[in-house]
Amino acid sequence: MKIIIISGTPGCGKTSVAKEISNLINSKIISLNELAISDKFSFEYDKDRKTYIVDFEIFLPYVLEKIEEMKRESPPYLIIESHFSDIIPEKFIDYAFILRCDPDELFKRLELKDYDMKKITENLQAEILGNSVNFFVQKQIKAPLFEIDTTNTDIQAVANIIVDILIENDNGENYKIGKVDWLQKLFEEDRLKDFFD
Numbered sequence: 001m002k003i004i005i006i007s008g009t010p011g012c013g014k015t016s017v018a019k020e021i022s023n024l025i026n027s028k029i030i031s032l033n034e035l036a037i038s039d040k041f042s043f044e045y046d047k048d049r050k051t052y053i054v055d056f057e058i059f060l061p062y063v064l065e066k067i068e069e070m071k072r073e074s075p076p077y078l079i080i081e082s083h084f085s086d087i088i089p090e091k092f093i094d095y096a097f098i099l100r101c102d103p104d105e106l107f108k109r110l111e112l113k114d115y116d117m118k119k120i121t122e123n124l125q126a127e128i129l130g131n132s133v134n135f136f137v138q139k140q141i142k143a144p145l146f147e148i149d150t151t152n153t154d155i156q157a158v159a160n161i162i163v164d165i166l167i168e169n170d171n172g173e174n175y176k177i178g179k180v181d182w183l184q185k186l187f188e189e190d191r192l193k194d195f196f197d
């Protein structure tokens with residue numbers, strides 16, 4: 001069983017793309033966010049940030065147990081998707097795909113999710129700074145790491161790109177990390193002040 005991590009800032013399309021991939025290849029999905037909430041690992045609610053605080057010390061062993069459980073069912077692929085999927089230890093990762101999205105488009109997607117302005121700004125800043133990629137780079141993982149710009153590529157097309165890389169129809173050269181740089185783009189457009197005050 002190969003384990004595929006799908007990460008990225010909220011709104012980049014992780015859940016949608018994971019579901020689409022599972023329509024294309026025989027795979028199981030673990031959505032860490034859903035698991036964390038459904039199985040009550042979120043003991044505290046951060047009212048200010050309108051978000052649950054997950055106790056990773058007990059959540060991670062539970063997730064690893066779930067992975068072992070899935071292994072026994074032996075699907076060819078297990079997709080783990082979440083904006084905090086970098087919590088998964090390297091030895092469990094066969095591929096990591098980080099979804100990216102232009103901040104202007106991400107703004108629209110997050111507005112549709114009914115996020116308040118504070119949460120939208122926080123997520124846009126994280127995307128501009130490339131936090132989702134940096135988490136993996138800092139871990140120096142040896143598994144292949146790809147980033148896919150989803151701004152003008154629909155959900156199905158993003159899923160196809162990932163599947164093509166997995167089945168080695170595509171060597172993934174165009175999706176090696178380091179090509180997406182919103183910071184540079186906004187700097188050149190003199191628009192950084194629109195996102196950071």
Ligand SMILES: Nc1ncnc2c1ncn2[C@@H]1O[C@H](COP(=O)(O)OP(=O)(O)OP(=O)(O)O)[C@@H](O)[C@H]1O
Pocket residue numbers: 008009010011012013014015016017033082083109112150151153154155158
């Ligand atoms: N490639 C895409 N093109 C256009 N719209 C997209 C794309 N990917 C996702 N969307 C839309 O963006 C919204 C957010 O997608 P989704 O919920 O899959 O993101 P997510 O990364 O799982 O977010 P979260 O971290 O909050 O769970 C949805 O309305 C979805 O339809």
Ligand SMILES: [Mg+2]
Pocket residue numbers: 014015016033
């Ligand atoms: Mg999601």
